[in-house]
Amino acid sequence: MTIAEGYSGGCQCGAVRYRAAGPIGYPHLCHCRMCQKASGNYALPLGSVQRADFELTRGEPSWFHSSDLVRRGFCNACGTPLFYDIPGTDFINLTLGSLDKPMAVQPVAQSNPAGKMSWFHTLDGLPMEPDSDGSDRALTIRSSNHQHPDHDTQTWPQEKSHD
Known part of the structure; x- marks a missing residue:
C-alpha cells in the first residue's frame, strides 16, 4: 500500500471504520502500563496521522479518558481499541493492529521500555x-x-440470503 492510497482500518465487528489519507508517523510499540491495560496486551503498536488526513467512514467510537491529557477511542460494540488521542493536537494516533493491512507499517521505535516484558x-x-x-x-x-x-464494505454486517 502506498502513501498515495492511504490506510483504512477499523474494529473487529465493523461498526467503526476509518481512513487515513496521509502517511503514518512514528510507528512504535508502547510498553507503558496504561497502553498495556488499554489494549489487554503486553504492548500497544501506535502511529500518528494528521487530523486533516483522517476521517471516520462508519460509526463513531466511544471514548475513555485514561488521563487528564489522553482519551482512548474504542468500538462500543466489540471493544476493539482504535485510537490514542490528545484533544487539541493536529494529529491522532491509530492502533496499528486495527489497520486493514498492519504489515504495511513497520515500527521504527519502542517507547516506555521500563514496562517492556523482560x-x-x-x-x-x-x-x-x-x-x-x-x-x-x-x-x-x-x-x-x-x-x-480487512477492507472497506458498503454495508456491514453483510445481509444474509434467505434461500
Missing part, C-alpha cells in the same frame, strides 16, 4: 504452531467468522 527476547525461541489448523474447532471458527473483513 522475556520478549525469548519469543523467537518458542515453538511455532502451524498456520493451517484443520481441526473441527478451527474449521467451525472459520466458517462462523463474524469479524469484519
Whole structure:
C-alpha cells in the first residue's frame, strides 16, 4: 500500500471504520502500563496521522479518558481499541493492529521500555504452531467468522440470503 492510497482500518465487528489519507508517523510499540491495560496486551503498536488526513467512514467510537491529557477511542460494540488521542493536537494516533493491512507499517521505535516484558527476547525461541489448523474447532471458527473483513464494505454486517 502506498502513501498515495492511504490506510483504512477499523474494529473487529465493523461498526467503526476509518481512513487515513496521509502517511503514518512514528510507528512504535508502547510498553507503558496504561497502553498495556488499554489494549489487554503486553504492548500497544501506535502511529500518528494528521487530523486533516483522517476521517471516520462508519460509526463513531466511544471514548475513555485514561488521563487528564489522553482519551482512548474504542468500538462500543466489540471493544476493539482504535485510537490514542490528545484533544487539541493536529494529529491522532491509530492502533496499528486495527489497520486493514498492519504489515504495511513497520515500527521504527519502542517507547516506555521500563514496562517492556523482560522475556520478549525469548519469543523467537518458542515453538511455532502451524498456520493451517484443520481441526473441527478451527474449521467451525472459520466458517462462523463474524469479524469484519480487512477492507472497506458498503454495508456491514453483510445481509444474509434467505434461500
